[in-house]
Amino acid sequence: MTPAARVDAAIELLDVILRETRPADQVIAHWLRGRRYVGSKDRGWIVEAVYACLREKQRLEWWASRAGLPAKPRSLVIVCLMLIDHRTGNEMPELFDGSTHGPSRLSDIERMAVQALHGQALESDIQPRAVRLNLPGMALDRLIARFGDRLDAVGEAMNAPAPVDLRANLLKVDRETVRTMLAKEGVIAEPTPFSPMGLRLERRMPIFHTRAFSNGLAEVQDEGSQLVALLVDAKPGDQVADFCAGAGGKTLAMAATMANKGRIMALDVSEARLERMSDRMRRAGAHNIERRTLKHERDSWVRRHKLKFDRVLVDAPCTGSGTWRRSPDAKWKLTEQTITELVDLQARILDSAARLVKTGGRLVYATCSLLPEENEAQLARFLDSHATEFRQLDAREILPADLAAGLGLAGPEMALDPAAHGTDGFFAVAFERIADPEGTEPPRRRRDDVDEIDVDGDDDMDGEDIMDGEDIDDGIDADDIDGDAAR
Numbered sequence: 001m002t003p004a005a006r007v008d009a010a011i012e013l014l015d016v017i018l019r020e021t022r023p024a025d026q027v028i029a030h031w032l033r034g035r036r037y038v039g040s041k042d043r044g045w046i047v048e049a050v051y052a053c054l055r056e057k058q059r060l061e062w063w064a065s066r067a068g069l070p071a072k073p074r075s076l077v078i079v080c081l082m083l084i085d086h087r088t089g090n091e092m093p094e095l096f097d098g099s100t101h102g103p104s105r106l107s108d109i110e111r112m113a114v115q116a117l118h119g120q121a122l123e124s125d126i127q128p129r130a131v132r133l134n135l136p137g138m139a140l141d142r143l144i145a146r147f148g149d150r151l152d153a154v155g156e157a158m159n160a161p162a163p164v165d166l167r168a169n170l171l172k173v174d175r176e177t178v179r180t181m182l183a184k185e186g187v188i189a190e191p192t193p194f195s196p197m198g199l200r201l202e203r204r205m206p207i208f209h210t211r212a213f214s215n216g217l218a219e220v221q222d223e224g225s226q227l228v229a230l231l232v233d234a235k236p237g238d239q240v241a242d243f244c245a246g247a248g249g250k251t252l253a254m255a256a257t258m259a260n261k262g263r264i265m266a267l268d269v270s271e272a273r274l275e276r277m278s279d280r281m282r283r284a285g286a287h288n289i290e291r292r293t294l295k296h297e298r299d300s301w302v303r304r305h306k307l308k309f310d311r312v313l314v315d316a317p318c319t320g321s322g323t324w325r326r327s328p329d330a331k332w333k334l335t336e337q338t339i340t341e342l343v344d345l346q347a348r349i350l351d352s353a354a355r356l357v358k359t360g361g362r363l364v365y366a367t368c369s370l371l372p373e374e375n376e377a378q379l380a381r382f383l384d385s386h387a388t389e390f391r392q393l394d395a396r397e398i399l400p401a402d403l404a405a406g407l408g409l410a411g412p413e414m415a416l417d418p419a420a421h422g423t424d425g426f427f428a429v430a431f432e433r434i435a436d437p438e439g440t441e442p443p444r445r446r447r448d449d450v451d452e453i454d455v456d457g458d459d460d461m462d463g464e465d466i467m468d469g470e471d472i473d474d475g476i477d478a479d480d481i482d483g484d485a486a487r
């Protein structure tokens with residue numbers, strides 16, 4: 001491709017992403033699949049340019065508007081080329097050359113804008129705070145409430161590219177062995193600071209071709225997500241419900257802490273997401289997972305299995321604001337309505353999933369969000385409405401002492417952020433059921449009886465099949481290390 005053709009492709013792809021509701025990584029994968037003729041170097045340039053525009057969209061728009069350019073993808077790319085790629089005014093006409101595969105020539109206004117932009121820095125003291133921090137205005141007050149004086153540091157960390165973390169699959173191997181195997185294939189990784197099963201790549205690179213990955217010895221998973229699984233602390237023999245299991249990031253981590261003993265019911269309303277778990281389960285050698293598609297959070301299956309689980313994880317659908325460093329497009333698509341709807345859905349899911357927890361069992365509510373209404377406010381609401389049934393546990397007492405001390409948790413919740421912990425932003429809180437809804441204790445079961453408990457529904461009369469783990473294309477693009485796979 002000529003440099004101009006690359007620029008034209010970046011403008012086109014950016015336009016598609018900004019008009020779509022799907023996440024950018026999915027749109028990009030789809031767009032590239034339809035253009036196999038685009039070589040790998042060209043792909044690399046185009047994707048990098050598009051991500052730079054998405055990551056810096058607000059600051060680029062601010063400069064575009066100041067320079068008199070319309071709010072269009074083409075303007076974003078022009079400003080990106082000037083302020084991020086540091087092109088000179090003389091180079092720009094060559095990139096906008098009006099050729100068959102290139103973008104149309106620069107207009108008079110664009111030429112003047114290019115001159116005005118020359119030598120400017122992307123970040124400026126005169127930008128409003130939300131622009132300078134590159135955060136959506138509607139999130140600013142919420143994040144100030146959460147982080148106070150730390151917000152500048154958190155904002156900076158949220159703008160930096162995320163590292164690639166792996167979880168060593170302890171069902172098959174220990175962390176050091178995976179690390180050595182990866183090193184032999186040229187992939188250098190260091191132990192993550194907190195998770196005892198985590199490895200962090202020295203630099204971003206595809207790992208899906210490595211023996212460690214294809215033999216199921218490692219999975220891509222952000223360290224924060226690994227820590228959420230540790231807070232659940234599912235033990236061998238436990239009955240576990242993973243209520244929003246998705247493609248199984250945390251399900252697989254829990255299968256490992258359970259040493260494949262006991263059972264995990266992986267539940268989700270999305271059959272497609274649960275299907276994506278099958279290949280990962282097989283690769284990981286995880287044999288204690290059953291998957292079930294729920295019609296909705298109050299599916300009759302939940303009622304039939306109330307008070308039956310030792311551990312219930314609710315990894316709730318959320319704004320994903322804690323993962324904005326991976327999915328910068330998501331922050332510009334956030335609306336008040338989305339937040340309102342998600343908060344309502346989270347409450348409904350949490351209330352329903354709580355019914356599954358047996359007395360003495362643990363409920364963990366988690367999000368990858370940094371917004372207080374999805375986290376602290378949900379916790380307060382749940383405790384308030386379930387005061388006679390649940391008590392909050394202290395994460396610092398659940399996690400191993402050195403880990404809890406290292407995380408420096410300020411309270412009983414496990415609140416992680418990219419600045420303090422280098423992880424994605426996560427919030428996780430653990431509760432213990434102290435009484436069943438009627439206030440009467442269900443019969444206690446002996447530990448070694450738990451495998452006998454009917455968690456897969458012999459009484460299942462609603463005709464929904466539990467998926468059987470057959471091999472289905474996982475739909476995750478080989479280079480998609482920031483999609484479901486990172487959770």
Ligand SMILES: C[S@@+](CC[C@H](N)C(=O)[O-])C[C@H]1O[C@@H](n2cnc3c(N)ncnc32)[C@H](O)[C@@H]1O
Binds near residue numbers: 250
């Ligand atoms: C944050 S994602 C889960 C990520 C997953 N636990 C992991 O670690 O890879 C949230 C999930 O909640 C599911 N979900 C949305 N609405 C739901 C509902 N009403 N009941 C159960 N799951 C729901 C979504 O399909 C999505 O897979």
